[in-house]
Amino acid sequence: xxxxxxxxxxxxxxxxxxxxxxxxxxxxxxxxxxxxxxxxxxxxxxxxxxxxxxxxxxxxxxxxxxxxxxxxxxxxxxxxxxxxxxxxxxxxxxxxxxxxxxxxxxxxxxxxxxxxxxxxxxxxxxxxxxxxxxxxxxxxxxxxxxxxxxxxxxxxxxxxxxxxxxxxxxxxxxxxxxxxxxxxxxxxxxxxxxxxxxxxxxxxxxxxxxxxxxxxxxxxxxxxxxxxxxxxxxxxxxxxxxxxxxxxxxxxxxxxxxxxxxxxxxxxxxxxxxxxxxxxxxxxxxxxxxxxxxxxxxxxxxxxxxxxxxxxxxxxxxxxxxxx
Numbered sequence: 415x416x417x418x419x420x421x422x423x424x425x426x427x428x429x430x431x432x433x434x435x436x437x438x439x440x441x442x443x444x445x446x447x448x449x450x451x452x453x454x455x456x457x458x459x460x461x462x463x464x465x466x467x468x469x470x471x472x473x474x475x476x477x478x479x480x481x482x483x484x485x486x487x488x489x490x491x492x493x494x495x496x497x498x499x500x501x502x503x504x505x506x507x508x509x510x511x512x513x514x515x516x517x518x519x520x521x522x523x524x525x526x527x528x529x530x531x532x533x534x535x536x537x538x539x540x541x542x543x544x545x546x547x548x549x550x551x552x553x554x555x556x557x558x559x560x561x562x563x564x565x566x567x568x569x570x571x572x573x574x575x576x577x578x579x580x581x582x583x584x585x586x587x588x589x590x591x592x593x594x595x596x597x598x599x600x601x602x603x604x605x606x607x608x609x610x611x612x613x614x615x616x617x618x619x620x621x622x623x624x625x626x627x628x629x630x631x632x633x634x635x636x637x638x639x640x641x642x643x644x645x646x647x648x649x650x651x652x653x654x655x656x657x658x659x660x661x662x663x664x665x666x667x668x669x670x671x672x673x674x675x676x677x678x679x680x681x682x683x684x685x686x687x688x689x690x691x692x693x694x695x696x697x698x699x700x701x702x703x704x705x706x707x708x709x710x711x712x713x714x715x716x717x718x719x720x721x722x723x724x725x726x727x728x729x730x731x732x733x734x735x736x737x738x
Contacts, residue, residue: 419524434468519537
């Protein structure tokens with residue numbers, strides 16, 4: 415029997431500007447039975463000192479807080495795995511330390527999970543932009559195939575999902591420690607596959623901060639490319655090993671198509687990315703993608719590199735014009 419009802423898991427690295435707001439929103443939760451697991455991934459600033467200073471305001475939470483320090487910086491995926499391994503709650507909520515939450519988030523999500531016997535409870539969220547706050551666009555499907563496709567298409571974040579910890583433990587689901595970009599999809603897609611009951615709570619509780627330029631999601635570099643390729647290989651291996659692979663094969667095609675398009679765009683159509691994943695070429699017309707995306711894939715399949723670069727240039731110019 416789990417000692418705590420919910421474990422809130424928070425990796426910490428380089429968030430001195432944000433950690434106090436995050437901590438206040440967590441320690442001030444209306445729900446009582448929470449275990450907090452913070453993982454100090456050798457943060458180079460005073461984030462942990464500020465975290466402890468906030469905790470002084472919530473003495474009733476002190477016995478429920480665990481701070482684990484890595485002996486060296488191991489990256490976001492390893493920090494999340496350390497937190498997952500330390501958690502004891504029936505449910506886990508993994509969030510980012512530069513974000514913050516509404517004070518009733520844990521209580522509302524846990525209540526919904528218990529009422530519906532859900533393996534996963536999704537909720538709406540706020541996008542915190544530099545000059546305004548907007549409610550994020552939420553898309554939800556009531557079956558696992560639809561949810562996996564949505565995760566592949568971008569709805570793979572940990573932070574708006576309360577997850578039954580038994581799904582992680584019983585199926586030995588682990589993060590991909592070596593990757594920093596897309597680490598959430600590698601885990602979330604597998605959790606969805608092994609889950610049976612999904613619920614959506616249409617209330618915004620999570621504040622997703624999108625103006626932190628130090629966030630790993632804002633950096634594009636060779637490591638980004640390497641991570642994307644590893645992620646695709648991992649999920650391809652995972653789904654192809656399942657007896658119902660035929661059901662999820664189109665999802666793997668979608669994953670490869672989206673990653674190929676992204677790599678072609680950021681590399682300005684380098685040959686290695688134009689030629690990647692040739693196995694999807696015969697399935698482009700079947701993919702649920704916008705016309706521009708299909709055009710990129712079709713030109714790549716035909717190796718019409720000059721036309722592909724012209725299309726990318728046109729697309730970039732159009733984006734810049736619209737954003738003015």
